[in-house]
Amino acid sequence: MKRRTFLAGLAAVPVAGCGLSSNTTSNSSASGQVTGEITFQTWSLKPKYTDYVNGVVDAFQKQHQGTTVKWVDQPADGYLAKVMADASAGSLPDVINVPPDLSFPLAKAGQLVDLDQELKDAKPEYLENAWQAFEIPGKGGCYGFPWYLNTGPVFYNKALFQQAGLDPNKPPANFKELEQQALQLAQKKVAMLGQTPTIADFGLYGVKLFDNDKFTFNEAKGVEFVESYKRMYDAGALIPEALTQNYTGSGAKFMAQQTALSPGSAYDLGKFKTDAPSLYANIGITKPITNTGSANMFLHGVSVPKSSKNQATALAFGRFLTNAENQVKFAKLASIFPSTSKGGDDPYFTTEDGSDEARVRVAAAKQLKTAVNYTPVQFSDQMREALLQQLADAMLGKKSPKQALDDAVNECNRLLK
């Protein structure tokens, strides 16, 4: 049967939600004139960064007379639902703020402009690893201007380390030490970790995550990694909530001083200072735990949908917003890092002033040069849930680590289709 589109422009079904619609491609050309009105949608930047974004918009409009950029900000809560509804209806904003895992399904469905094709000279302006994060692996094409990046150290609670008889100045430097120290802490009824490993943790451990269009994290190294977590879980080195927890929940447990170690970013350090001063007084900061030599990286970008009626202006704005000058300004405001090849050499990212913030910032900026976005772009929300559930079964002893990983990989590969 032919690929068929029916009942376009659906209203939402109360429980299931649904949407089928054709991909509306406008006739607008990417090489057209930079003029006219565009809509730019960001992910939860108001009200903290209102002045910054308005400044960028004003500067762009001044540089390109005759253009109008209408900025809309969506709160983080419900952002995905909004993008989904707009994408289904073929009415995405002209420039849209998306992380790679959100740009991937849109690009796969043919809804985003390929920057490699439309702006051939743009690639060198960005860090290679950031540009790669918006490519469809194996198929080429880049579907988003990399915008802001983040990476960070590992935070640990020196007081809890001390309480368990560990040297507070010798946090774990690798996964082997992590297990050893976690088991020691567990003997004193202190939990080291707040969640089971994420797909990015498997990457940091050195597990091959994806190969030949298939997930492969059930390889021997992956099993070894889960076995290590199982030993820690059995000893009480993971809090009971770890089996159902995501990054945010796990971070909250670290803030509440219920766990001794948590990966984080410069942004988190500021949060500890204001929201958890007693933790901040005992905070230890160390390098990310990795077997590969590379840290994990998170990033956001901006994409231009093919449905945009003003692609030329949208592309020009996307490039302007993410240029080195604008990104460096934003990074200084928001404890994040620029994804441009030039912005990182600003003294702000290379010189310490003795404060913890500057130390974390400089270390993170250095780390970013080799950092990798370990989460494969194909790794969807449903896959994340499948992995979390299978790991829970492994921790509870309902399945062997090998079986749990095989089941998780099978489910992820099924969902890939």
Place this chain on the structure above:
Amino acid sequence: MTHRPYTPWLFLLPGLAVSLLFVIFPFLNMIVLSFTDASALGGGQFTGVDNFVRMAQDPKFWVAARNSLLYMVGVVPPLVLLPLLIAMLAQKVVPGIGIFRTAFFTPVIASAVVVGLIWTWLLDSRGLVNNVVEALGGTRIGFLTDSTLLLISSMVVTVWRGLGYYMVIYLAALANVPKDLHEAAMVDGAGPIRRFWSVTVPALRPTMVLVAALSAVNGFRVFSEIYLLSGGSGGPGGASTTMVLLIQSVGRGLTGEVGYASALSFVLFVILLGLLLVTLKLNRREEQL
């Protein structure tokens, strides 16, 4: 005055338009989608009954259906009985009864998210309840980390939230119980318990059937409580997932399997319809007796 035959339709039109657009059309669309492999983006192909075959072989579906059934069985008896007892207390005219009635109704109007957060803080492994348990010399209980206890905790929240709502329904029904029946029973020497079973309960039976039907349907399609208490995960290994939680998890986001989620919704609809038909039959039998 002339009678225009279309006048009633004009009055019906606004409501009908809203129903058609937001209820009937999405419902029909859901049925169509349940026979496709539609995703959130792009079209789908008709796949016949593939989704239903997959469902029959999907262990997650059976876990969710079992949990929803258990949930329903767990919440209906307390939601039929407890609000009745509270309504009988709240019916009394004593000083300060308004505060009592308001207190019981507050959980009904409180936001589900706020309620979920409060209960999460209470039942967390380091929460208030566990701190009290530990202070009393007990060991911490995994209210939210053990799949069975998570379901039970969630049922407790559902009952707590529902008490006020069903209490109001019972209050209205209690006002209609003839006082002379109670007086006659008192003259015959019946005590309060006897009067409850022999006068109040028979008079309220149709209301009890209604409350049972409403709480059964709401119990079977529970979402917020279990979602919030499990942090959206459906419990460790997804073992506390319920039907609506499964539908949400399968169909959400840009990568959602909308076809399969629709098929699950369709099955949920059929189950709930069956439940309501059974209740209707019970009610009719009641009227005939």
